[in-house]
Amino acid sequence: MKNKFLKIKIKPEHPFSPDGERGYTLAEMIVSVAIIAIIASIILANFSEFRKGGDVAMAAQLLSSDIRTAQGHALSIRKHKNDVDTASPVGSWGIYLANSFDEYYIYGDLNQDSNYNGGAELDKAIPLPKNIIINQIQLSATGIVLNANILFEPxxxxxxxNTAGAGAEDSIQVELKDITSGETKRVVVNKFGLVDVQN
Incomplete structure (x- = not known):
């Protein structure tokens, strides 16, 4: 015995079709394409804004990672490539930052003056992503400075x-800025070596 309920046939008919034929009208097609175009343009506009904010966030994460790299070099007592003392590594490892620069430096403090002196002390220059700069450097006691060192002493x-090798501070805030969107992120390091990325 066959099931009568399975024999139901659905014949889709278009309400405006004179012969009951299936299909879409030109007006329905235009409305559908317009809706898809509007949704796509909204998504693309929001994606470009999200990407701009993502560049400065990525730069802040890169800086915090490189600060931890310098800290790791000091912790492992890594020898600097230009250290001529063969017995043991000399000096600290650090990051040098300068206001309005679009890069920062990982360096070994070969002469142990707690300051970046360029030349032989440079280990690696790290460029920031396009349109990202170091907007502001603020030390806890000194305030806003033009340049600063984040050093880790083994x-x-x-x-x-510090700034220019003078004294020691409790914390430093480095503000990175996307010069096209104006968006900023801060990287904060305290005297215990803890690194934090903030809005």
């Missing part, structure tokens, strides 16, 4: 935060 590593 073997513990002790954290030294």
């Amino acid at each position: 073997p513990r590593p002790d954290t030294i935060l």
Whole structure:
């Protein structure tokens, strides 16, 4: 015995078709394409805004990662490529930052003056992504400065935060800025060597 319920046939008919034929009208097609175009343009506009904010966030994460790299070099007592002392590594490892620069430097403090002196001390220059700059550097006691050092002194590593080798501060805030969108992110390092990325 066959099931009568399975024999139901659905014949889709278009309400405006004189012969009951299937199909879409030109007006329906135009409306559908317009809706898809509007949704696509909204998604693309939001994606480009999201990407702009993503560049400065990525740069902040890169800087915090490189700060931890310098900290790791000091912790492992890594020898600098230009260290001529063959017995043991000399000096600290650090990051040098300068206001309005679009790069920063990982360096070995070969002469142990707690300051970046360029030349032989440079280990690696790290360029920031396009349109990202170091907008502001602020030390906890000194305030806003033009340049700063984030140093890690082996073997513990002790954290030294200063400008031009002078004194030691409790914390440093480095503000990165996307010069096209104006969006900013801050990388904060305290005297215990903890690194944090903030809005």
